[in-house]
Amino acid sequence: MPDPIAFQIGPWPIYWYGILLALAVSIGAILVLREAERQGINTDHVLNIILIVVPFAFLGARLYYVVFNWSYYSRYPSEILAIWHGGLAIHGGLIGGFLVAFFLLKKYRINFWQAADIAAPSIILGQALGRWGNFFNQEAYGYEVDPEVLPWAMYIDGAYRHPTFLYESLWNLGVFFFLLWLKKRKGLPRGNVFLSYVVLY
Numbered sequence: 001m002p003d004p005i006a007f008q009i010g011p012w013p014i015y016w017y018g019i020l021l022a023l024a025v026s027i028g029a030i031l032v033l034r035e036a037e038r039q040g041i042n043t044d045h046v047l048n049i050i051l052i053v054v055p056f057a058f059l060g061a062r063l064y065y066v067v068f069n070w071s072y073y074s075r076y077p078s079e080i081l082a083i084w085h086g087g088l089a090i091h092g093g094l095i096g097g098f099l100v101a102f103f104l105l106k107k108y109r110i111n112f113w114q115a116a117d118i119a120a121p122s123i124i125l126g127q128a129l130g131r132w133g134n135f136f137n138q139e140a141y142g143y144e145v146d147p148e149v150l151p152w153a154m155y156i157d158g159a160y161r162h163p164t165f166l167y168e169s170l171w172n173l174g175v176f177f178f179l180l181w182l183k184k185r186k187g188l189p190r191g192n193v194f195l196s197y198v199v200l201y
Contacts, residue, residue, distance in 0.1 A: 004084075004136045015084045016136035024129040025054055028122030035118045045108040049115075053101050060096020061088035086137040090127060116194035121179040124197055128172035134165040141165065175200045 005013045029050050036046040065087045066073050066080055073080050098116075105112050134140035142162025147153045153160040175197065183193045 002136050002138070004138075013084075017086055017133035018084055020129050020133040020136075021088075024126035027129070028119075028126045029054075031122045031125070032118055039114070039118070041110060041114075041118075042108070045110065049101060049104045049108070049110075052104060053097050056100040057093040057097030058083075058088065060099075061090065061093030064089040064092020064095070086134065086139050088130075090130075094123075111190065113191035113194065117183060117190060117192070120194045120197040121176055121183070124172050124179065124201065125176045127201070128169045128176060131165040131169035131172070135163070139165075140168075172201070 002016075004015055004017065006016045006019055007014050029047075032050065033043050033046055037043050062080075062083055068089070069087070079085065101115065101119075102112060105115050131140070138156050141154070141156045142164040144159045144161055145153045147160040150160075150162070152163065152166075154163045154166075155161075156163075178200070179193055179197060182188065182196055
């Protein structure tokens with residue numbers, strides 16, 4: 001069983017979940033800034049948007065997860081802020097992030113669909129990395145299976161199970177490369193890359 005704590009700095013544990021999320025955000029931000037610059041968009045404006053959108057995306061992801069697992073959090077309210085234990089829902093993150101981004105993009109006069117196309121590959125790559133946080137936290141796993149039938153089954157929570165986090169991570173990685181290929185196609189209407197992300201995810 002993997003240790004969810006990567007290392008400690010004094011009394012403070014540093015969790016793999018947090019490291020992977022930070023890595024996902026950092027790589028995603030770099031990709032977005034590079035693509036925005038290539039398309040002639042002011043990268044200072046884009047960086048400002050990222051710095052505001054990311055916290056709201058995390059807030060939305062956490063709120064969504066807490067609301068849909070309220071039977072647990074109503075009994076353990078102290079766990080609501082314990083995001084190092086996991087519990088972020090991508091749907092809530094997308095809702096929170098895009099609502100804030102919509103208004104900021106209007107402020108900076110950047111086309112929403114152009115921005116969505118730029119962000120889509122970074123979002124799905126972040127999801128691919130984030131799923132490994134589920135591995136270290138031993139969550140987001142599937143049904144019990146016979147390890148002789150499924151050699152890659154993982155021992156989680158007292159039984160061998162489908163590593164569904166791994167399946168989704170690999171799928172998301174495939175979608176990432178597909179979106180990179182798709183955005184290079186000439187004459188593609190704005191919004192098609194992002195909508196392809198929505199459909200494939």
